[in-house]
Structures are given as structure tokens and as C-alpha cells.
Amino acid sequence: MNGNGKIYVIGLGPGNRQHTTPAAIEAIGQSGVIVGYNTYIELIEDLLTDKKVVFSGMRKEVDRCTQAFNYASQGEIVSLISSGDAGVYGMAGIMNEVLMKKGSNIEIEIVPGITAANAAASILGAPIMHDYVTISLSDLLTDWKLIKKRLHCGGEGDFVICIYNPKSKGRQDHIKEARDILLKYKRKDTPVGIVRNAKREKEGYILTTLEHMLDYEIDMVTVVIVGNSHTYIANNRMITPRGYRL
Structure with a gap:
């Protein structure tokens, strides 16, 4: 740990x-300090009884990484929390960038x-058995023109497309425009799976088509x-075959 603590990005x-x-x-x-977005901290409250907990709200990602760095610089073992995978729209990238900017050799x-x-x-079943892409429709950090370009490329390449952050209170129309872009390349009856609260309370899903997904x-x-x-959809399952001969 080079005497400087350690940062887990989880x-x-x-x-x-x-x-x-x-x-x-x-x-x-193993960590003495836990740093994270308040919603994610709530998910692990039962694991934090003997920890120092540092939490903050949305759009404070740089602050959280700086706090994790500061504690690790004092010799603490720190867990920086993300949901899902920390390297997929999570905290892994920015934490590494913060350490590089500071010229730090803290273990991560x-x-x-x-x-x-x-x-x-x-x-849904097995919808991503073949090549797929993930595209976030959030334009907070990525220009909407670039997101649209990626949608065009994904559609033209016949990828399965996993859409993250599809719609928010302040961003109602991006999912409509995304659907219209994909209709340029995919059939109207292309299967679509809509999953809410995956592996959480109130989980639910719908199997539909590209034409009707906005319903x-x-x-x-x-x-x-x-x-x-x-x-294709069969037995209430969405399946993308990889090409095995049966």
C-alpha cells in the first residue's frame, strides 16, 4: 500500500x-471509511456499523473521489461505492483520473x-447472447449529437442495444428520438425488453416491439x-441466438 492506505472502488x-x-x-x-452516493450507501447500511461514512448527492462525483483520496492519503483503507459495476458509468474511471492528476501512487x-x-x-431471458452495445441517453456529460451518432452506428451495425438512463423528468424526448433513429435500421417488430428495478424491489418487465415500446x-x-x-420472443423469453446448430 506504499504506506498511503488503499482505495477499493466497488x-x-x-x-x-x-x-x-x-x-x-x-x-x-476491510475498509475503515466508506464514501458514496447517499442512495447507494443506504443499500449497505447494515455493513457500516463500525465505519466512518461519507456520503453526498448527485453530481458530486469529483468531490467523493477527492474525499476518498484524502482519507487514503492519511493511511485509511477506503471503499468508494458505485451501483452495478464501478467501471460501467461508475466511479472507477474518475477515481483513476483523480489519482493520476494528483500524481499519487496510492493503491487502487x-x-x-x-x-x-x-x-x-x-x-428477460437471453437477449445479449451476441454482440451488443450499451448506450446511455443522459446528456449531462456527453453531447446529445454524439449520443445520436452512437445510436445510428449501433443500429447500422445490427447490434443488440442496451439503453441506460432512458428517460428522466427533465429529459422526456430523448427516448423517442432514440427509438426513431433505431427504426431507420431495425424492423418495427424487432423485440424489445423493458425492465424496471432489475433485481430490486418492485421489479417488473415488459416484452414488446420497437414500434410499440413507447406505450x-x-x-x-x-x-x-x-x-x-x-x-425473437418465445415462451415469454427474449432470445438472441448466437448461431449454434440445434
Whole structure:
């Protein structure tokens, strides 16, 4: 640890404790300081009785990484918490960037977790058995023009597309525009799975088509998975064949 403590960057998975890895729980147990977004901290409150807990709200990611660095610089073992996998729209990238900017040699270990796409796919059946992409529709950190370009590329390439952050109170129309872009490349009857609260309380899913996907509730706790040209629905399951001969 070079005498400077250590930082674990932990993915908790989708939220249900059964889907948090033993490695994540072990790392939290070894840590004296836990840093995270307040909603994620609530998911592990029972593990934090003897810990110093530092939490904050949305859009404070840089502050949380700086706090984790400061505690680790004092010799503490720190867990920086993400949901899902910390390296997928999580805290792993920014924590590494903060350490590089500071020229720090503090030890950092990324503890992987089950992603929202993996959790949603398991509920739907097997929709991401072949090549797929994940695209977030949030334009807080990425220009909407670039997001649209990626949607075009994903559609043209016949990828299965997992859509994160599809719709928020302040961002109602992006999912409509995304659907219209994908209709340029995919059939109207392309299977679509809509999963809300994957592996959490109030979990639910809908199997529908690209044409009709906007008829159903979609929000920020939703993952939308759009199939490729070979995806089909059978026995209430969404399946993307990999090509095995049966």
C-alpha cells in the first residue's frame, strides 16, 4: 500500500444483496471509511456499523473521489461505492483520473459488480447472447449529437442495444428520438425488453416491439434492451441466438 492506505472502488450490483459479490462485501469489511452516493450507501447500511461514512448527492462525483483520496492519503483503507459495476458509468474511471492528476501512487483496486444490463438481460431471458452495445441517453456529460451518432452506428451495425438512463423528468424526448433513429435500421417488430428495478424491489418487465415500446412506462430505473435482426420472443423469453446448430 506504499504506506498511503488503499482505495477499493466497488460495484454493488443492481441493489439486491444476493447479487452483491462476496469480494465486494469483503472489501467493505476491510475498509475503515466508506464514501458514496447517499442512495447507494443506504443499500449497505447494515455493513457500516463500525465505519466512518461519507456520503453526498448527485453530481458530486469529483468531490467523493477527492474525499476518498484524502482519507487514503492519511493511511485509511477506503471503499468508494458505485451501483452495478464501478467501471460501467461508475466511479472507477474518475477515481483513476483523480489519482493520476494528483500524481499519487496510492493503491487502487476495482471490485467488479453485476451491471444493470446483465441484471436486466437475466430477467428477460437471453437477449445479449451476441454482440451488443450499451448506450446511455443522459446528456449531462456527453453531447446529445454524439449520443445520436452512437445510436445510428449501433443500429447500422445490427447490434443488440442496451439503453441506460432512458428517460428522466427533465429529459422526456430523448427516448423517442432514440427509438426513431433505431427504426431507420431495425424492423418495427424487432423485440424489445423493458425492465424496471432489475433485481430490486418492485421489479417488473415488459416484452414488446420497437414500434410499440413507447406505450409503456420508462424512467431512470429502467433498462431498455433492443434486439438485433435475429432476436425473437418465445415462451415469454427474449432470445438472441448466437448461431449454434440445434
